[in-house]
Amino acid sequence: MIQRKSPRFAVQLPIRFADDATDTGGTILNISHDGCMITANRTPDTATYLRLDLHLREGEPPVKVSLAAVRWSSKSQFGLEYIKVGSEERERLKHFMNMLEQSPGF
Numbered sequence: 126m127i128q129r130k131s132p133r134f135a136v137q138l139p140i141r142f143a144d145d146a147t148d149t150g151g152t153i154l155n156i157s158h159d160g161c162m163i164t165a166n167r168t169p170d171t172a173t174y175l176r177l178d179l180h181l182r183e184g185e186p187p188v189k190v191s192l193a194a195v196r197w198s199s200k201s202q203f204g205l206e207y208i209k210v211g212s213e214e215r216e217r218l219k220h221f222m223n224m225l226e227q228s229p230g231f
Contacts, residue, residue, distance in 0.1 A: 131158040134225045141178040141187070142205075144169065153179065158222050160196070160206040168203045169195050175205070181221045188217050 138153040140163055151165030161179070169175065173195045178187035192209035210218065 131222075132226070133157045133162075134222075136225075139180040141180075142169075142175045142193075144173060144175050154202070156222070156225075158219065160193070160204060162202060162204050164202045166201075168198045168201060171195050171198050171203075174208075177205070177207075179218070181217075188214050188221070190214065 133155040134157070135155050136153055138156070140151050140153050140161075142149060142151065142163070142165075147167070149165060149167045151163045153161045154164055155162045156179075175193050175195065177190035177193050179190065180187045188210075190207050190210050193205045193207050195203050196206050197204045207218075
């Protein structure tokens, strides 16, 4: 069994992901401090690098991840690891994850 660095939380949040050729949307199905799982009509190959716009809270600008690596991919889902996240963006993500951790439903 794979031991994860940080806990994952089930969510349904919009995301935009792009490489040099395409820009596509999908839905985040689970999220952690280090990565997320996405479902989408287009799934990139493993070892592809993407830019992300994570739409974590309605009415707020997306959290931008400038570099994420596709760690696994299936027909309609794939898993990402965040590689490069700016310090302000990292703080926003950390704040969102802390909110999830403190929610009674989790």
